[in-house]
Amino acid sequence: MAECQRPFDECPEDLLPxxxxxxxxxxxxxxxxxxxxxxxxxxAAASEVRRTAELLAFLPSPHLVPARARRKLLARxxxxxxxxxxxxxxxxxxxxxxxASILALLFGWQLAERDRSADQQAQQVIQAxxxxxxxxxxxxxxxxLLIRLHGNGPARQAHGAIILDPSxxxxxxxxxxxxxPATGQSYVVWLVRGQEYWQAGILPVDEHGHAExxxxxxxxxRTFDALAITLEKSAQVxxxxxxxxxxxxxx
Amino acid sequence: xxxxxxxxxxxxxRSRDQAxxxxxxDRYARSVYSLALSILHDPGAAEEVTQELFLQVWQYPHLYxxxxxxxxxxxxxxxxxxxxxxxxxxxxxxxxSWRLEVTAHxxxxxxxxxxxxxQNEAAARVRQALAELDSSLRxxxxxxxxxxxxxxxxxxxxxxxLGTVKTRVRTALQRLAAALAGDREPWADTR
Ligand SMILES: [Zn+2]
Numbered sequence: 001m002a003e004c005q006r007p008f009d010e011c012p013e014d015l016l017p018x019x020x021x022x023x024x025x026x027x028x029x030x031x032x033x034x035x036x037x038x039x040x041x042x043x044a045a046a047s048e049v050r051r052t053a054e055l056l057a058f059l060p061s062p063h064l065v066p067a068r069a070r071r072k073l074l075a076r077x078x079x080x081x082x083x084x085x086x087x088x089x090x091x092x093x094x095x096x097x098x099x100a101s102i103l104a105l106l107f108g109w110q111l112a113e114r115d116r117s118a119d120q121q122a123q124q125v126i127q128a129x130x131x132x133x134x135x136x137x138x139x140x141x142x143x144x145l146l147i148r149l150h151g152n153g154p155a156r157q158a159h160g161a162i163i164l165d166p167s168x169x170x171x172x173x174x175x176x177x178x179x180x181p182a183t184g185q186s187y188v189v190w191l192v193r194g195q196e197y198w199q200a201g202i203l204p205v206d207e208h209g210h211a212e213x214x215x216x217x218x219x220x221x222r223t224f225d226a227l228a229i230t231l232e233k234s235a236q237v238x239x240x241x242x243x244x245x246x247x248x249x250x251x
Numbered sequence: 252x253x254x255x256x257x258x259x260x261x262x263x264x265r266s267r268d269q270a271x272x273x274x275x276x277d278r279y280a281r282s283v284y285s286l287a288l289s290i291l292h293d294p295g296a297a298e299e300v301t302q303e304l305f306l307q308v309w310q311y312p313h314l315y316x317x318x319x320x321x322x323x324x325x326x327x328x329x330x331x332x333x334x335x336x337x338x339x340x341x342x343x344x345x346x347x348s349w350r351l352e353v354t355a356h357x358x359x360x361x362x363x364x365x366x367x368x369x370q371n372e373a374a375a376r377v378r379q380a381l382a383e384l385d386s387s388l389r390x391x392x393x394x395x396x397x398x399x400x401x402x403x404x405x406x407x408x409x410x411x412x413l414g415t416v417k418t419r420v421r422t423a424l425q426r427l428a429a430a431l432a433g434d435r436e437p438w439a440d441t442r
Contacts, residue, residue, distance in 0.1 A: 017421040018402045023395035052428040057327035058377040060289035069298045
């Protein structure tokens, strides 16, 4: 390892191999990243050791990929006629506004707003729309905040994404391939912190198995560990009892 | 198109050329799958990681930024991240003791080692160099790279000082770099 020639008092060079390997604890990672932002010498050393660490991808002995994986992938490349995440993001603004107004009615905490004036409702729709656009913009500009969502159990075919926008504390969940719940059942979205669960909304599924939900929780999204979706017998549940169908880590 | 560089193929994927994605798949799927399999020890999950990764390349090709380095390392880094995420998610799910049906995909025995010839000789040399590491060095590398453990977690698990783990990680990477000095890197041409 190249010696850091003391442009700073403490070059964390003993952490660089672990950094290249992705094996640092969060506090160490934070320290290294702060340092790398300032120290060109360590940046060079880090990129050198990273080039070596990248070769570890060949550590496993090679296995043939089952041929069905290629077939399945190609089948999934066919353009989805409508409502896939990407086409959803390309919808014109008025469609977004309409969708926002429909979704707004599905938010438990927004039902309480029903008695307000039409003006205020319209205001809410505009607000929701601008939040959505902020998220869409965010997706277009940065990639780190897109979290893939995979289905489990009865929703094994489901997949989608969560787009997080920490600056406005909003999130958009978009899922496709969800089986429609039986009458009386609902997909409930939960925010998970440690062992605690907060109900974040009901995920409405259309006849094509597409579902979208816009979240704007009171508490900071950063403070939650995970987002979970369960299939519940009733929408009025305070803790998850039903079958978990998807779980995504928010860290 | 099999002689086309990765960078050119990614550019074609951006302009919705499915054949270009297929070439990238044929070039990298085996490495991606093998890596995911070593991390997850579950062929069904490794297959899923592979599919999802290439689907992401198709749907969001702009996520790869050529200015930040060649495609191969980026792709395999993403593969590892996905597999490690899934590994941790599974651990978390077990901790939450949720009734998740773990996908018990039939593990057909099509992974016959005889078929598993890595076409890329440079990659084979990398594996050879790794195989020649002392087992104590290899162990920490495997726990970190394939097990997704941090150095501190490795120290706890092996009951050794953190400093020893750090030294072993550093030594292992140095030996690997030395063994491969002057070798062409195993990534496909990315000019
Ligand atoms: Zn430094």
